[in-house]
Amino acid sequence: xxxxxSLHQALPEPFDLAGPSFSRLLERHLPDALPEAxxxxxxxxxxVEGTTVIAVAYDxxxxxxxxxxxxxxxVISKRDMRKVFEADSTSAIAISGAAxxxxxxxxxxxxxxxxxxxxxxxxxxxxxxxxxxxxxVRANLPMALQGLVVVPLFAGYDMLADTGRIYEFDVAGGRYxxxxxxxQGSGGRDARGSLKARYRPDLGRDAVVDMCLEALWDAADExxxxxxxxxxxxxxxxxxxxxxxxxxxxxxxxxxxxxxxxVSARQQ
Amino acid sequence: MGMMPYVSPxxxxxxxxxxxxxxxxxxxxxxALSYRDGMLFVAANPSTSLHKVSEIYDHVAFAxxxxxxxxxxxxxxxxxxADVKGYQYxxxxxxxxxxxxxxxxxxxAGFTExxxxxxxxxxxxxxxxxxxxxxxxxxxxxxxDEDRHVxxxxxxxxxxxxxxxxxxxxADLDAALRTARDALAANEDRxxxxxxxxxxxxxxxxGRRTFFRLPSERVSAALEG
Numbered sequence: 001x002x003x004x005x006s007l008h009q010a011l012p013e014p015f016d017l018a019g020p021s022f023s024r025l026l027e028r029h030l031p032d033a034l035p036e037a038x039x040x041x042x043x044x045x046x047x048v049e050g051t052t053v054i055a056v057a058y059d060x061x062x063x064x065x066x067x068x069x070x071x072x073x074x075v076i077s078k079r080d081m082r083k084v085f086e087a088d089s090t091s092a093i094a095i096s097g098a099a100x101x102x103x104x105x106x107x108x109x110x111x112x113x114x115x116x117x118x119x120x121x122x123x124x125x126x127x128x129x130x131x132x133x134x135x136x137v138r139a140n141l142p143m144a145l146q147g148l149v150v151v152p153l154f155a156g157y158d159m160l161a162d163t164g165r166i167y168e169f170d171v172a173g174g175r176y177x178x179x180x181x182x183x184q185g186s187g188g189r190d191a192r193g194s195l196k197a198r199y200r201p202d203l204g205r206d207a208v209v210d211m212c213l214e215a216l217w218d219a220a221d222e223x224x225x226x227x228x229x230x231x232x233x234x235x236x237x238x239x240x241x242x243x244x245x246x247x248x249x250x251x252x253x254x255x256x257x258x259x260x261x262x263v264s265a266r267q268q
Numbered sequence: 269m270g271m272m273p274y275v276s277p278x279x280x281x282x283x284x285x286x287x288x289x290x291x292x293x294x295x296x297x298x299x300a301l302s303y304r305d306g307m308l309f310v311a312a313n314p315s316t317s318l319h320k321v322s323e324i325y326d327h328v329a330f331a332x333x334x335x336x337x338x339x340x341x342x343x344x345x346x347x348x349x350a351d352v353k354g355y356q357y358x359x360x361x362x363x364x365x366x367x368x369x370x371x372x373x374x375x376x377a378g379f380t381e382x383x384x385x386x387x388x389x390x391x392x393x394x395x396x397x398x399x400x401x402x403x404x405x406x407x408x409x410x411x412x413d414e415d416r417h418v419x420x421x422x423x424x425x426x427x428x429x430x431x432x433x434x435x436x437x438x439a440d441l442d443a444a445l446r447t448a449r450d451a452l453a454a455n456e457d458r459x460x461x462x463x464x465x466x467x468x469x470x471x472x473x474x475g476r477r478t479f480f481r482l483p484s485e486r487v488s489a490a491l492e493g
Binding site for chain 1: 370373477
């Protein structure tokens with residue numbers, strides 16, 4: 001049963017080790033509001049899966065991109081799903097795996113960062129954010145054992161070091177920093193191969209965006225659960241960039257143009 | 269066990285109110301006033317890190333005077349409540365009114381039942397569509413729906429009179445800031461330059477998170493303009 005938090009319960013205790021953490025606050029006062037509580041015994045539950053997400057570092061920051069398809073078994077259950085989210089003004093979380101818990105993770109994580117920033121009057125360091133996300137992925141392990149696997153990618157601009165950074169995770173909460181690029185999800189392997197073949201350390205922002213679109217195309221070409229560009233419905237991959245100016249998403253017009261160029265280059 | 273002398277409830281409440289008022293009137297004031305794009309808070313506060321004004325949620329802000337340790341606890345509790353509510357329902361369901369009511373009942377209970385009343389006074393503001401809401405919660409839990417501007421703290425009454433005369437809800441940010449500074453300065457026995465002011469507010473043109481804080485250089489520029 002889900003209840004509201006009263007002001008009395010919400011009062012902070014001195015030297016509380018949970019500190020300014022939103023997810024710890026939920027754990028303590030409203031455990032039923034957390035997704036983990038759903039996982040109690042039984043077999044794998046049929047669910048919707050989201051698929052390929054990638055992140056690439058370049059000189060000014062990072063580009064994060066994802067396809068838009070969600071599947072349930074053989075069925076395409078959603079064609080315009082969002083897998084890349086603004087975690088806060090300087091970072092993004094991209095999700096793959098079981099769609100429901102994954103979107104919930106992205107939402108709790110974004111709330112966690114905003115909550116910390118408001119309570120402490122300043123943001124967490126990028127490394128602090130990545131560590132927190134690792135703990136949240138690990139907390140999802142009981143659900144992962146039932147087949148509801150959630151594996152995010154985290155990327156952002158490190159204001160302390162003036163550079164973009166990418167972090168990958170595994171189901172057990174392991175956190176790995178990647179220097180160049182990362183890919184996750186069912187088409188992640190194909191996307192990684194594509195990125196590996198095209199990546200050069202001196203690429204500019206435009207070239208990196210094109211490389212991401214190529215990689216998502218290659219993933220969609222090989223993996224049935226990854227969606228290619230949907231020209232009929234006008235649905236294109238979602239691409240966001242994070243640099244010293246912060247998080248922003250590329251406008252659809254630009255993506256359509258770039259995607260058309262990628263496609264026509266392949267037709268020749 | 270010693271006998272407690274009889275004190276009438278009237279006298280008890282009066283003593284408690286006097287105690288709280290005394291604590292609050294020692295501190296410097298905070299002014300809230302609406303302006304063209306939302307709500308502006310200006311506080312006489314020389315500290316750049318111990319704030320009197322704070323972001324609570326997308327459209328909701330908090331300001332306080334009195335004992336810092338007491339209102340800091342209430343500020344964090346407000347952020348926690350708002351974030352939990354927005355997470356469980358939807359962001360649009362977090363309102364200034366419900367937060368102000370929570371503060372009012374909490375302070376009211378503390379006033380009548382606590383070992384000592386809270387020595388704080390709070391403001392909760394919300395910007396929405398075209399309007400603003402401004403709630404003033406007193407140390408005893410009394411809640412007032414203010415009409416677009418109010419001052420709390422030491423010389424609140426005199427500042428309020430001046431605001432009533434000069435406040436222009438259609439003013440731009442810089443003009444509103446000067447009005448607030450003039451009202452504060454006229455009732456404090458000292459010069460109020462940018463370094464003595466904490467300036468923050470809610471600007472409905474800013475996107476999802478409407479809260480902003482003006483850095484000191486920006487405040488000086490506005491005051492000179």
